[in-house]
Amino acid sequence: MCGIVGLYLKNKALEPRLGELFEPMLLSMTDRGPDSAGFAIYGDEVPEGAIKLTLQTEDAAFDWKGLVEKLEKKLGEKIDWFQNATAAVFKTKATEAAVRAAIAELAPDVHVMSVGRSIEILKGIGLPKDITERFTLKKMKGSHIIGHTRMATESAVTMEGSHPFSTGADLCLVHNGSLSNHYRIRQDLEREGIVFETENDSEVAAGYLTWRLKKGDTLAAALDGALKDLDGFFTFAIGTRDGFAVIRDPIACKPAVLAETDDYVAMASEYRAFTTLPGIENAKVWEPDPATLYVWERH
Amino acid sequence: MKTIDLSTASVRELNQALHEQHKQLTERDWVIAHPAGKHNIAVGIDEPLKIDIQGHAGYYCAGMNKKADVVVHGNVGVGVAENMMSGSVLVKGNASQSAGATGHGGLLVIEGDAGARCGISMKGIDIVVKGNIGHMSAFLGQAGRLVVLGDTGENLGDSLYEVHIYVKGKVKSLGSDCIEKEMRPEHLSELAELLQKAGVDEDPKAFRRYGSARNLYNFHVDNAAAY
Numbered sequence: 001m002c003g004i005v006g007l008y009l010k011n012k013a014l015e016p017r018l019g020e021l022f023e024p025m026l027l028s029m030t031d032r033g034p035d036s037a038g039f040a041i042y043g044d045e046v047p048e049g050a051i052k053l054t055l056q057t058e059d060a061a062f063d064w065k066g067l068v069e070k071l072e073k074k075l076g077e078k079i080d081w082f083q084n085a086t087a088a089v090f091k092t093k094a095t096e097a098a099v100r101a102a103i104a105e106l107a108p109d110v111h112v113m114s115v116g117r118s119i120e121i122l123k124g125i126g127l128p129k130d131i132t133e134r135f136t137l138k139k140m141k142g143s144h145i146i147g148h149t150r151m152a153t154e155s156a157v158t159m160e161g162s163h164p165f166s167t168g169a170d171l172c173l174v175h176n177g178s179l180s181n182h183y184r185i186r187q188d189l190e191r192e193g194i195v196f197e198t199e200n201d202s203e204v205a206a207g208y209l210t211w212r213l214k215k216g217d218t219l220a221a222a223l224d225g226a227l228k229d230l231d232g233f234f235t236f237a238i239g240t241r242d243g244f245a246v247i248r249d250p251i252a253c254k255p256a257v258l259a260e261t262d263d264y265v266a267m268a269s270e271y272r273a274f275t276t277l278p279g280i281e282n283a284k285v286w287e288p289d290p291a292t293l294y295v296w297e298r299h
Numbered sequence: 300m301k302t303i304d305l306s307t308a309s310v311r312e313l314n315q316a317l318h319e320q321h322k323q324l325t326e327r328d329w330v331i332a333h334p335a336g337k338h339n340i341a342v343g344i345d346e347p348l349k350i351d352i353q354g355h356a357g358y359y360c361a362g363m364n365k366k367a368d369v370v371v372h373g374n375v376g377v378g379v380a381e382n383m384m385s386g387s388v389l390v391k392g393n394a395s396q397s398a399g400a401t402g403h404g405g406l407l408v409i410e411g412d413a414g415a416r417c418g419i420s421m422k423g424i425d426i427v428v429k430g431n432i433g434h435m436s437a438f439l440g441q442a443g444r445l446v447v448l449g450d451t452g453e454n455l456g457d458s459l460y461e462v463h464i465y466v467k468g469k470v471k472s473l474g475s476d477c478i479e480k481e482m483r484p485e486h487l488s489e490l491a492e493l494l495q496k497a498g499v500d501e502d503p504k505a506f507r508r509y510g511s512a513r514n515l516y517n518f519h520v521d522n523a524a525a526y
Contacts, residue, residue, distance in 0.1 A: 251415075252396070252414070252415050252433070252434075253396075255376070255377065255395065255396075257374075257376075257395070270336060270357060270358075270376060271336035271355050271357060271374065271376060272335065272336040272337065272357060274336070275335040275336060281354075285355065285373075285374050285392070285393070286374075286393055286412070287393060287395055287396075287412075287414050289433070290415065290433070290434065290452075
């Protein structure tokens with residue numbers, strides 16, 4: 001099953017309330033996905049030339065401060081950082097490749113959840129409520145956010161198998177559905193140098209987009225390719241630095257509903273996720289067409 | 300008139316109260332406040348009640364309806380009026396996929412758009428959609444009428460049996476064994492009656508008729524030699 005939700009704010013005055021507006025949306029999808037949950041929030045952007053990494057480890061007592069000190073010495077760059085429960089956000093001017101290599105060497109159990117200038121991916125196993133409370137989603141600010149509640153069908157319930165999946169700098173994917181040709185596509189992508197952390201079918205979709213975007217495709221072209229190459233059921237929500245996109249497979253068995261007002265665009269698996277949004281009574285509410293790309297971005 | 304507020308009462312309590320009307324029909328008019336997209340609102344009604352749902356409803360709204368007249372002042376999720384037997388369901392907004400699926404009778408009117416698979420396997424229900432409908436609509440439709448004022452998605456009427464389909468807008472593509480058919484006087488009068496019942500002011504002459512070529516649903520005796 002799974003539930004997916006997204007909220008993109010058109011009205012900047014609402015940005016301090018993004019987490020507070022989004023939390024009930026995610027929680028309303030608990031019965032669609034009680035195994036694990038996660039979200040990708042965009043905001044608190046670092047300047048050009050710098051990057052922001054979200055890191056996570058299963059070890060609640062992990063010594064982040066110690067890791068920062070070792071990394072700063074190794075990279076020769078300062079790291080601005082803060083810890084949020086089992087996750088930490090690092091901001092630095094070092095390159096992504098250098099940071100990734102250093103982390104793999106110094107702290108191999110630390111997972112890099114996301115890299116970019118704006119994105120932070122936070123996820124874990126348990127009820128959506130456990131995840132939103134662990135990371136204090138309610139207090140978070142930002143411009144847009146997408147989230148997922150998982151009912152696993154294709155692979156194990158683990159933190160790494162939870163959504164969203166990173167698909168490149170400031171890009172991520174959440175998926176409702178199941179892919180039937182993921183095994184073969186994974187092999188093809190591995191030959192192209194894409195590395196997978198799990199046996200999850202949705203990670204293959206994320207890897208596919210990563211590969212297409214690395215080849216220089218636009219997001220629209222990459223998703224068009226996904227419609228041709230991915231076999232199975234999917235509604236995808238894709239977070240980008242400037243907004244989000246929604247696409248459904250041509251059969252469109254997996255649900256999706258959109259709502260738009262002057263203040264925001266919201267997407268969800270079911271209308272129930274919208275009922276707490278301000279002004280939803282007068283919002284335009286509709287179902288996205290199959291095999292059609294919907295994009296909202298700031299310019 | 301009785302009001303049930305779904306911000307305080309559960310859907311189970313609501314449906315139980317509606318079903319209790321079997322025993323003693325004391326209350327015909329029901330208002331359902333704050334539906335908030337909840338699933339299974341007003342399913343399995345078996346009495347001539349009038350039910351007014353004041354907002355958006357979730358999946359299977361008014362499913363299996365018999366005799367009741369249900370109005371939804373908003374959108375509905377998957378499977379509105381699925382397997383309806385009789386009565387009517389009016390949706391003021393849009394409907395998600397599988398609207399009126401497997402319906403045996405009654406009238407389903409959707410004022411907005413309907414998603415994919417509208418009227419899938421319909422068995423006698425009449426469906427009137429004022430907007431557009433999605434792909435694979437009336438798939439395997441056995442009996443009943445489907446009227447669409449807007450456009451249709453791909454594969455309209457695939458593997459159709461005896462459903463009469465009337466479309467005013469554009470048909471993106473016809474499904475297997477579905478063909479356009481001549482609009483004869485009996486069809487114009489059938490359509491006029493349906494439009495009038497649905498409260499739609501349209502000229503039946505503006506519609507085209509589609510139905511089964513009847514090549515698919517019977518075993519073709521010429522193929523017997525293959526066995």
